[in-house]
Amino acid sequence: MEKRSVYATRHEDSRGRYFPEAPSATRTPFQRDRDRIIHSTAFRRLKQKTQVFVAHEGDHFRTRLTHSLEVAQIARSIARTLGLDEDLAEALALAHDMGHPPFGHAGEDQLDACMAEYEGFDHNAQTLRIVTKLEVRYPNFEGLNLTWELLEGLVKHNGPMVTQDAPLESLPAAFRDYANFMDLEPHQFAGPEAQVAALSDDIAYNNHDIDDGIAAGLFTIDDLMDLPIVGDEFRAVRLEYPHLSHRMVSYEAVRRLIGLWVNDLTAETGRRAKLYAPQSAAEVRAMDVPLVAFSEELESRQRALRAFLYERMYKHYTVNRMRSKAKRMLAELFEIFLTEPDTLPSPWRQDASQASEPRRARIVCDYIAGMTDSYAIEEHRRLFHPDVLR
Structure with a gap:
């Protein structure tokens, strides 16, 4: 059994569920959350929801479901390395995109426009709405009755929500309509596992969009050669394996890039853990900066990749x-x-x-x-x- 970090979320100390339930004889509360997410209708629907390409455009492109599985794998690996609760990190990763409508961000933009006179639409807020209300599978309550830690992580995985510059009134309606929203401490950061899940999402889509973009013919390996980090890894694979096909070069380079991102994140998080020395998950939430982060060097270099993908993939005419x-x-x-x-x-x-x-x-x-x-x-x-x- 891996050693647990002092600042990890402890399932034994979970704040519990809104509707009390008897504990499971075989699963921790966070394992139970994960299983409820996997068995939900909203999770199954992710198999035919757009990541970048619409589901019928090809069987090999990533969907919201396969993306969520990849994020969960990365999150679980990072959580294990950092001594965090793997099941909580995995559950948060699996659930993070459940509120997405069809057709990805285009669908979200359009629904938000349609709902402009009715308090708008936000996919993160919709995820909360799904797991607390719309997913009806149990006779005694609406939603999935997930633990406080799971709900808190879903709501705040991108950082504090209620700040001086962003008062409660400015939040999407689905957040404000949740009666227990303020109990989720929206003025603080999320726990460490939620922070891991959020950055695992970045690692997954940055690197897997490279793979899908090449496969779709939106850009070539040669187009990537001037990008910091990315070009170096593709060049290294070509030098080491000069006879590999383009697809195999892409697979190997993306695999290495994911490892590079993961290693940077665990190293930077370890540095911050020593610097700020949080002694509990509660202290992680109360910090003025996130505990889990990429290094400044990697963060600056990956901006070029994001700009490239935005222009050459997300804004491609097709x-x-x-x-x-x-x-x-x-x-x-x-x-x-x-x-x-x-x-x-x-x-x-x-x-x-x-x-x-x-x-x-x-x-x-x-x-x-x-x-x-x-x-x-x-x-x-x-x-x-x-x-x-x-």
Whole structure:
């Protein structure tokens, strides 16, 4: 058994669940959280939700589900190295994208625009809404009844939420509507495992988007050669294995890059742990800076990679075309469901038909946000193509 760090979150000291439950005879509270996330409907739907490419564009590109699994693997490895609770880090990584609508950030932008008059849409806030309300699987409560530590980590994985510059009133509605939101201490950082999960997300999408971008033909290995760190690793693989195919060069270089990012993060976090010497997870939350971080050197160098991916991948014209189609589809779905709630399926129809307009808009938003890419496309066909009867 790996040695546990003094600042790790201790499952024995968990603040528990909102609805009290008898402990499991075979699992820790955080293992139980992880299992509830994996068995949830919202988690299964991630298999056909866009990461960058829409699900039907190719079977080998990453989806929200495969991305979440990769983030969980990285988070678990880092947590083990740092002596943190691996199960909590894994559970947070698996759940972090559950609130994403279909079509990735294009879908989120469009839903936020549709909801502009009804307090907007935010995928992180939607994740909280899913795990505390929308995912109904248990007879005694709505949501998954996850532990305080899991909810706190989901809400604050990007840092403190309530600050002098960002008062509570400025937060998305789903955060403010959660009755116990202030109990999650939104003015502090998240615990160490949540910080690990957040940066594991960065490691995964930075490096795996390189792989997917090459596979999709949006850029080539030669295009990467001038990028700090990235170009060095690709060049090293080519020199060591001159006869490898382009795909194998990409696989090996990305594997090495992930290791480089992980090693930098664990080294920098270890340095900060010695410098700030937190003696508990509570002290990690109360710090003025995050405990888990990349070094300043790596942070500065990876900005060039992010800028490259933004221009050459996320803003590529083929990606833009699908983004444009996706936005139109979601805008049209939202409009028809809001103005004609009798077109919604049960039980959404009953709830929307009896609701005020703001409440009906949120119901419609919840319905659309839960869709997979393929379901949204088919639902649009059913409603707007006269040759499709049902």
